[in-house]
Amino acid sequence: MFDDFFIRALVAGIGVAFITGPLGCFVVWRRLSYFGDTLAHSALLGVTIALSLEFNIALSVFITASVIALFLIQLQKKTNLPGDALLGLLAHSSLGIGLVTIGFLSFIRFDVMGLLFGDILAVTTNDLLIIWIGGVLILLTLRFIWKPLFASTVNYELAEAEGLKPDIAKAIFTLLMAAVIALSIKMIGLLLITGMLIIPAAFARNLSDTPKKMVLFSIIGGLLSVFLGLFSSLKLNTPSGPSIITAALILFVISLFKIKQTIKLKN
Amino acid sequence: MSLDKITLVRLKDAGIKQDEKWLVQGVSLEVNRGKIITLIGPNGSGKSTTAKIALGIYKNYEGTVEKFTNKIGYVPQKISIDWTLPLRVADFMVLTENLSADEIEEALSLTGVNHLVNKNLGNLSGGEFQRVLLARAISKKPDLLVLDEPVQGVDFTGEIALYELIKKISEKLNCGILLISHDLHMVMSATDHVVCLNGHVCCSGSPIDVAKDKEYKALFGDQASQTLSIYEHKHDHEHTDDGKIKQKN
Numbered sequence: 261m262f263d264d265f266f267i268r269a270l271v272a273g274i275g276v277a278f279i280t281g282p283l284g285c286f287v288v289w290r291r292l293s294y295f296g297d298t299l300a301h302s303a304l305l306g307v308t309i310a311l312s313l314e315f316n317i318a319l320s321v322f323i324t325a326s327v328i329a330l331f332l333i334q335l336q337k338k339t340n341l342p343g344d345a346l347l348g349l350l351a352h353s354s355l356g357i358g359l360v361t362i363g364f365l366s367f368i369r370f371d372v373m374g375l376l377f378g379d380i381l382a383v384t385t386n387d388l389l390i391i392w393i394g395g396v397l398i399l400l401t402l403r404f405i406w407k408p409l410f411a412s413t414v415n416y417e418l419a420e421a422e423g424l425k426p427d428i429a430k431a432i433f434t435l436l437m438a439a440v441i442a443l444s445i446k447m448i449g450l451l452l453i454t455g456m457l458i459i460p461a462a463f464a465r466n467l468s469d470t471p472k473k474m475v476l477f478s479i480i481g482g483l484l485s486v487f488l489g490l491f492s493s494l495k496l497n498t499p500s501g502p503s504i505i506t507a508a509l510i511l512f513v514i515s516l517f518k519i520k521q522t523i524k525l526k527n
Numbered sequence: 528m529s530l531d532k533i534t535l536v537r538l539k540d541a542g543i544k545q546d547e548k549w550l551v552q553g554v555s556l557e558v559n560r561g562k563i564i565t566l567i568g569p570n571g572s573g574k575s576t577t578a579k580i581a582l583g584i585y586k587n588y589e590g591t592v593e594k595f596t597n598k599i600g601y602v603p604q605k606i607s608i609d610w611t612l613p614l615r616v617a618d619f620m621v622l623t624e625n626l627s628a629d630e631i632e633e634a635l636s637l638t639g640v641n642h643l644v645n646k647n648l649g650n651l652s653g654g655e656f657q658r659v660l661l662a663r664a665i666s667k668k669p670d671l672l673v674l675d676e677p678v679q680g681v682d683f684t685g686e687i688a689l690y691e692l693i694k695k696i697s698e699k700l701n702c703g704i705l706l707i708s709h710d711l712h713m714v715m716s717a718t719d720h721v722v723c724l725n726g727h728v729c730c731s732g733s734p735i736d737v738a739k740d741k742e743y744k745a746l747f748g749d750q751a752s753q754t755l756s757i758y759e760h761k762h763d764h765e766h767t768d769d770g771k772i773k774q775k776n
Contacts, residue, residue, distance in 0.1 A: 289609065289611075289612055295645065337634050355592075407623070410622070411622045411623050412630040413609075413612070414608055414614065414619070414622055415603075415606055415607070415608055415622075417579070417601075417603055418586050418601055418603065418606070418622065418623065419622075419623065420582070420583065421582040421583065421584055421599060421603075422599050422600070422601055422623040422624075422667075422674070423597040423599060423623075424623055439557065465611075467615045469613050469615060470613055470615055470618055470646060471612070471613055471614065471616070471618055473613070474613050475610075483587070
């Protein structure tokens with residue numbers, strides 16, 4: 261019934277939804293959406309480095325995003341600029357450098373649109389392996405640092421005082437963010453990755469009263485978005501990344517009605 | 528068997544500087560098992576700062592801090608929790624330690640808020656939240672409890688009950704308690720050792736000794752002094768803005 265490429269896209273999308281669900285919750289809780297954007301923008305630089313050095317793209321994006329994250333932490337310590345200004349500075353300058361580098365790589369045929377908005381229909385079996393193995397590793401790591409990360413998200417000083425070592429958890433989480441972006445860039449595209457992190461989590465927030473429920477609903481929201489987005493993309497011949505994000509938005513809007521009801525009940 | 532001298536945390540000449548100004552300096556104190564030690568002092572005298580140095584939240588301190596336990600329960604003075612988090616009291620109780628439903632229930636009952644276990648943390652009143660904070664800190668049966676004004680916002684009768692509870696807990700768990708309190712009656716009745724801070728240690732000792740100390744009255748005034756002591760005395764030095772002793776000309 262479906263073509264191979266569609267099955268591959270579906271399997272990849274399911275994998276991505278499982279990873280972005282829980283991490284997206286932390287992005288919302290820790291107010292990191294612009295930070296995610298910055299890492300995603302730097303991914304373009306990672307891709308161009310990979311292409312010019314004939315290096316694995318996912319690995320290169322992961323390393324570039326990690327370096328940018330470390331650089332950001334250093335800048336925060338050494339300057340008096342506010343965090344959002346530094347994020348903007350890094351996001352746009354790494355995007356700029358990435359695009360300039362593409363100009364120099366005229367000998368390579370290069371799908372900039374696919375990079376910006378994702379090309380889920382060009383997912384190879386190799387990509388599937390990377391997404392699923394990487395995804396399992398990311399989720400296991402997140403499970404491992406959950407307690408200190410969540411405790412310091414609620415209150416840093418409590419976590420630090422009671423011996424949970426929140427700084428280590430935060431550093432590991434930053435690496436996980438870089439890894440998620442590296443894994444999902446080909447699918448969703450660097451302009452839309454943060455949407456895939458935030459929108460299902462926002463949808464889940466409207467439906468949940470506990471952190472664990474929110475993680476669960478965030479995964480479900482991501483999966484539904486992938487299914488809806490991909491099928492409509494196939495039927496209507498629309499680009500897949502934006503279709504998935506649009507589907508996620510529709511789910512979010514529906515979840516708003518549920519919130520309205522709860523507020524009415526409370527009053 | 529004497530458990531008097533099992534030290535949980537020891538500060539020696541500890542202090543912390545910010546922008547070339549001492550927030551607090553030269554603090555030496557020990558929290559021992561089964562004992563309640565109370566920090567008193569005016570606003571900005573470095574009480575919370577001292578507690579945070581002892582807890583290891585501040586890392587760029589000077590002097591030495593030795594901690595002999597990692598089982599710590601902490602009730603901070605100010606806590607900024609992001610109320611957009613979907614967080615019930617039950618989720619907050621297991622924030623740093625895994626507890627069974629029974630243990631959660633038991634701790635919340637002790638502070639009188641077990642009926643709130645499924646309520647969203649953002650919907651609690653100030654006093655209710657303070658009781659939950661205290662319940663969370665004691666639920667993990669810590670060796671060391673650091674309580675920074677643990678009963679702020681609690682109604683008057685509740686306040687007395689909670690202080691009695693704190694005293695009972697120190698005996699039951701045989702834990703050491705570092706308490707910051709403005710309630711001088713409490714300081715007098717339940718504390719083993721008082722440290723009076725004003726940027727530095729003004730005086731310290733048993734509550735009765737401290738009440739006799741001349742620096743104590745200068746800091747807290749006549750009324751407070753009458754609470755603790757019938758002694759009259761003169762203050763022999765003045766403080767500069769950062770709490771140092773002003774040199775006489």
